[in-house]
Amino acid sequence: xxxxxxxxxxxxxxxxxxxxxxxxxxxxxxxxxxxxxxxxxxxxxxxxxxxxxxxxxxxxxxxxxxxxxxxxxxxxxxxxxxxxxxxxxxxxxxxxxxxxxxxxxxxxxxxxxxxxxxxxxxxxxxxxxxxxxxxxxxxxxxxxxxxxxxxxxxxxxxxxxxxxxxxxxxxxxxxxxxxxxxxxxxxxxxxxxxxxxxxxxxxxxxxxxxxxxxxxxxxxxxxxxxxxxxxxxxxxxxxxxxxxxxxxxxxxxxxxxxxxxxxxxxxxxxxxxxxxxxxxxxxxxxxxxxxxxxxxxxxxxxxxxxxxxxxxxxxxxxxxxxxxxxxxxxxxxxxxxxxxxxxxxxxxxxxxxxxxxxxxxxxxxxxxxxxxxxxxxxxxxxxxxxxxxxxxxxxxxxxxxxxxxxxxxxxxxxxxxxxxxxxxxxxxxxxxxxxxx
Ligand SMILES: NC(=O)c1ccc[n+]([C@@H]2O[C@H](COP(=O)([O-])OP(=O)(O)OC[C@H]3O[C@@H](n4cnc5c(N)ncnc54)[C@H](O)[C@@H]3O)[C@@H](O)[C@H]2O)c1
Numbered sequence: 425x426x427x428x429x430x431x432x433x434x435x436x437x438x439x440x441x442x443x444x445x446x447x448x449x450x451x452x453x454x455x456x457x458x459x460x461x462x463x464x465x466x467x468x469x470x471x472x473x474x475x476x477x478x479x480x481x482x483x484x485x486x487x488x489x490x491x492x493x494x495x496x497x498x499x500x501x502x503x504x505x506x507x508x509x510x511x512x513x514x515x516x517x518x519x520x521x522x523x524x525x526x527x528x529x530x531x532x533x534x535x536x537x538x539x540x541x542x543x544x545x546x547x548x549x550x551x552x553x554x555x556x557x558x559x560x561x562x563x564x565x566x567x568x569x570x571x572x573x574x575x576x577x578x579x580x581x582x583x584x585x586x587x588x589x590x591x592x593x594x595x596x597x598x599x600x601x602x603x604x605x606x607x608x609x610x611x612x613x614x615x616x617x618x619x620x621x622x623x624x625x626x627x628x629x630x631x632x633x634x635x636x637x638x639x640x641x642x643x644x645x646x647x648x649x650x651x652x653x654x655x656x657x658x659x660x661x662x663x664x665x666x667x668x669x670x671x672x673x674x675x676x677x678x679x680x681x682x683x684x685x686x687x688x689x690x691x692x693x694x695x696x697x698x699x700x701x702x703x704x705x706x707x708x709x710x711x712x713x714x715x716x717x718x719x720x721x722x723x724x725x726x727x728x729x730x731x732x733x734x735x736x737x738x739x740x741x742x743x744x745x746x747x748x749x750x751x752x753x754x755x756x757x758x759x760x761x762x763x764x765x766x767x768x769x770x771x772x773x774x775x776x777x778x779x780x781x782x783x784x785x786x787x788x789x790x791x792x793x794x795x796x797x798x799x800x801x802x803x804x805x806x807x808x809x810x811x812x813x814x815x816x817x818x819x820x821x822x823x824x825x826x827x828x829x830x831x832x833x834x835x836x837x838x839x840x841x842x843x844x845x846x847x848x849x850x851x852x853x854x855x856x857x858x859x860x861x
Contacts, residue, residue, distance in 0.1 A: 718763020
């Protein structure tokens with residue numbers, strides 16, 4: 425079968441962090457519909473408002489992408505790109521319910537010859553062995569003949585202005601050679617043809633899973649050595665600074681691993697390993713180490729605050745700076761800062777959290793936590809914990825940091841606990857106990 429991309433209509437299914445920018449980018453080259461079940465999200469996008477703050481109003485308003493919450497509007501399309509969430513459940517098992525539901529809905533509207541590309545992060549086999557049969561059942565068409573499956577993992581990194589859709593290599597795969605070539609052409613329009621055609625769909629699925637698991641494990645190693653080095657009275661940042669002068673030292677840094685990719689995808693890989701009878705020891709211990717960093721950081725803060733009693737803790741105030749899962753974005757999904765906050769609260773401390781990017785309503789809704797959007801004035805904290813490396817915090821001067829703490833009012837020195845070592849070069853002139861991981 426030969427395809428003529430210019431004559432094909434495209435539907436992007438799921439307009440979140442991945443789907444919406446993809447739909448808008450593809451709309452520059454042809455007819456594109458953006459479909460989402462969330463009516464509020466669709467109305468916002470129609471109004472030119474992206475609550476994820478990925479695209480500016482002017483870009484959205486000038487896009488020819490047609491946003492809709494009515495699946496019948498996309499029944500006429502030829503290519504469907506599925507970008508719905510693939511989370512884990514409370515037992516850290518992959519939860520495929522959303523991608524299965526989206527597949528069932530698509531199965532009811534697809535026609536012979538259509539191409540269905542999955543971009544959601546999955547484990548090897550989900551596209552062909554789980555989604556394919558659902559599409560077959562609902563459409564009455566045969567996978568690989570009546571409709572063609574494709575997979576193209578998404579690599580965007582929110583908040584990263586260097587590695588963008590226009591310049592990162594995109595991996596693609598499909599059930600037929602012709603469809604794979606079509607994917608090369610489709611995605612190649614957006615990044616100057618910077619496409620890697622993977623051997624087959626399972627290979628493409630696995631490539632995404634191992635990319636994120638590798639990152640998770642590398643950070644886990646840094647977190648493990650941090651715990652060891654801290655026990656020796658050393659700062660891991662000082663040690664890493666020295667070690668990274670070696671040409672082949674991998675410059676990962678310790679910290680909290682949250683969000684919906686690095687902290688989730690390794691569980692997808694682990695599940696597929698377990699399904700075939702292999703115990704994925706490294707992958708799961710990496711997850712375990714990284715998931716324990718929030719409580720560990722809280723323990724360190726408690727140690728440096730040196731509170732002698734519970735009553736003493738109840739009188740101490742801590743300000744946590746940053747709540748999102750990474751710097752300079754507003755995404756709070758699976759943020760591990762909550763573990764630091766909750767552990768400190770469980771010790772009895774009073775904890776305030778500031779974040780200028782996170783949406784307060786969402787934080788209350790998801791975590792039951794009220795956050796400050798402006799830095800507190802006139803309040804003196806016993807500890808300031810810099811948890812997320814937002815630019816606004818990177819730019820703070822010593823004086824601005826010191827106004828947040830009661831440095832000159834008490835004989836007990838306040839603590840500045842700097843998870844990312846952002847303020848390492850600041851001169852606090854002995855007014856505080858300055859500690860990093
Ligand atoms: N966000 C990232 O940085 C990133 C990076 C790489 C890969 N991924 C992967 O991409 C996928 C999507 O992630 P995201 O961050 O964009 O998710 P998201 O939660 O931001 O957006 C998903 C959207 O899908 C919609 N949706 C849910 N069910 C639907 C259905 N049946 N039909 C149509 N729309 C539906 C939701 O309403 C939501 O708007 C996930 O598998 C994720 O792991 C995300």
